[in-house]
Amino acid sequence: MATPSIRFFNFAAPSRFYALAGWLTPWLWAIAALLAGTGLYIGFFVAPTDATQGDAYRIIFIHVPAAWMSMVLYLVMAGWAAVGWAFNARLASMVARALAPTGAMFTFIALWTGAFWGKPTWGAWWVWDARLTSELILLFLYLGYMALVTAIDDTRRADQAGALVAVVGAVNVPIIYFSVKWWNTLHQGASISMNAAPKMASTMLTAMLLMTFAFWAYAFAVVFTRTRAIVLERERDAAWVGELTRPVARVAA
Amino acid sequence: MSRAFKAVITRDLRLAARRRVEALLPLAFFGVAASLFPLGVGPEPQTLRIIAPGVLWVCALLSTMLSVTQLYAGDHADGSLEQMLLSGEAGLLIALAKALAHWLVTGLPLVLIAPLFGLMFDMSVAGIAMLTLTLLLGTPILSLLAGLGAALTLGLRSSAVLLILLVLPLCIPALIFGAGGVVAVESGLSARGHLSLLGALLIFTVLLAPPATAAALSIATE
Numbered sequence: 001m002a003t004p005s006i007r008f009f010n011f012a013a014p015s016r017f018y019a020l021a022g023w024l025t026p027w028l029w030a031i032a033a034l035l036a037g038t039g040l041y042i043g044f045f046v047a048p049t050d051a052t053q054g055d056a057y058r059i060i061f062i063h064v065p066a067a068w069m070s071m072v073l074y075l076v077m078a079g080w081a082a083v084g085w086a087f088n089a090r091l092a093s094m095v096a097r098a099l100a101p102t103g104a105m106f107t108f109i110a111l112w113t114g115a116f117w118g119k120p121t122w123g124a125w126w127v128w129d130a131r132l133t134s135e136l137i138l139l140f141l142y143l144g145y146m147a148l149v150t151a152i153d154d155t156r157r158a159d160q161a162g163a164l165v166a167v168v169g170a171v172n173v174p175i176i177y178f179s180v181k182w183w184n185t186l187h188q189g190a191s192i193s194m195n196a197a198p199k200m201a202s203t204m205l206t207a208m209l210l211m212t213f214a215f216w217a218y219a220f221a222v223v224f225t226r227t228r229a230i231v232l233e234r235e236r237d238a239a240w241v242g243e244l245t246r247p248v249a250r251v252a253a
Numbered sequence: 254m255s256r257a258f259k260a261v262i263t264r265d266l267r268l269a270a271r272r273r274v275e276a277l278l279p280l281a282f283f284g285v286a287a288s289l290f291p292l293g294v295g296p297e298p299q300t301l302r303i304i305a306p307g308v309l310w311v312c313a314l315l316s317t318m319l320s321v322t323q324l325y326a327g328d329h330a331d332g333s334l335e336q337m338l339l340s341g342e343a344g345l346l347i348a349l350a351k352a353l354a355h356w357l358v359t360g361l362p363l364v365l366i367a368p369l370f371g372l373m374f375d376m377s378v379a380g381i382a383m384l385t386l387t388l389l390l391g392t393p394i395l396s397l398l399a400g401l402g403a404a405l406t407l408g409l410r411s412s413a414v415l416l417i418l419l420v421l422p423l424c425i426p427a428l429i430f431g432a433g434g435v436v437a438v439e440s441g442l443s444a445r446g447h448l449s450l451l452g453a454l455l456i457f458t459v460l461l462a463p464p465a466t467a468a469a470l471s472i473a474t475e
Contacts, residue, residue: 137422144419151409160472161405165419168401168465 039210306435344467360392
């Protein structure tokens with residue numbers, strides 16, 4: 001090859017991914033901490049108080065990014081699981097499995113913070129409106145995926161069956177997003193729309209976007225760490241894992 | 254219609270006919286579960302009328318999920334499932350036939366007995382008719398989705414609970430439109446929108462669930 005270029009498929013080899021992810025993880029943690037610190041500072045101290053909802057609205061800076069992440073991560077998980085199934089790519093299946101707990105955690109945070117927001121604004125911790133309910137269903141989908149892949153002992157079958165479940169469930173994610181239009185309920189409309197000027201103050205938007213990027217960095221860091229653990233577990237018989245663990249074993253002995 | 258399709262259905266129906274009590278268990282579950290609600294909620298006809306569509310639909314849903322764990326398990330245990338899949342017939346045809354047989358054995362009796370429980374919950378005649386109609390459209394959806402769950406959890410520990418966790422979220426649209434249609438009729442509105450959406454869901458499920466079930470079966474028996 002005349003011009004050196006990065007070949008991304010190189011990193012599909014678990015050993016190369018392990019090294020790259022190990023190098024990236026500390027940086028991702030640093031970025032996540034920095035962005036979250038700035039975002040929370042702007043959100044809690046700089047952004048103006050809302051005219052109608054008072055200070056209670058400030059949970060939005062955690063609630064909305066978490067809700068976004070919960071939906072995006074499900075699609076990402078289903079996508080990697082499908083790639084792993086269709087092309088028999090081991091690493092893709094491992095990433096899919098590593099994504100599920102983080103996605104479930106963001107779903108739970110979105111529901112929890114939603115309850116904190118709902119109490120002062122609607123006067124109820126929980127209302128059975130379409131968005132809340134479909135977010136709850138999303139949590140069930142994550143739990144179903146995790147329960148299924150852990151119930152199957154054979155890794156190959158677990159990955160494939162999990163991929164099928166994730167893809168079938170992915171049909172549900174668009175329904176969540178468009179449910180606001182499907183059912184007419186008391187949940188407020190989408191916070192940011194692509195084709196209309198943002199209605200919120202620009203500092204609020206800045207804080208929310210910073211928090212979103214912080215959550216992204218956090219998700220990458222955690223998923224990389226978890227994938228590395230899965231790689232070690234599944235490749236424990238490979239020579240490179242043996243070399244990696246031998247010095248530690250000697251010290252312990 | 255292919256011969257294999259008919260053969261699978263007749264075989265399952267014959268098996269059900271030979272084990273009549275076993276085949277009627279889901280129906281008994283439906284009856285017992287639905288009867289618990291008046292005992293728990295109270296006997297006021299006004300309350301019962303309000304909760305009836307949802308209660309009867311949820312009981313039908315749970316009854317379908319509980320009865321489906323044996324759909325593939327028996328055939329898997331004695332090896333006949335592998336023979337069916339190796340026979341060269343399309344897996345989705347077998348999955349469709351199994352789901353149809355399951356619906357004929359458990360779904361159809363539920364549809365037929367539902368009016369009786371409608372009367373016990375003091376529903377109006379129009380409400381009972383709509384309940385029967387929505388169950389007629391909705392129970393095939395439940396059987397198809399339950400078949401997918403049964404194929405996914407084939408041979409696993411605690412497969413029954415796992416199946417419920419996997420499939421119930423997917424059944425929620427059918428529940429919403431099915432029970433919602435009855436509620437609409439009971440409150441004097443038209444249920445045409447609900448029926449259309451339920452019909453659309455049925456078509457969607459008939460098209461997508463059998464291929465997914467076939468894929469799940471080939472994963473499970475690989």
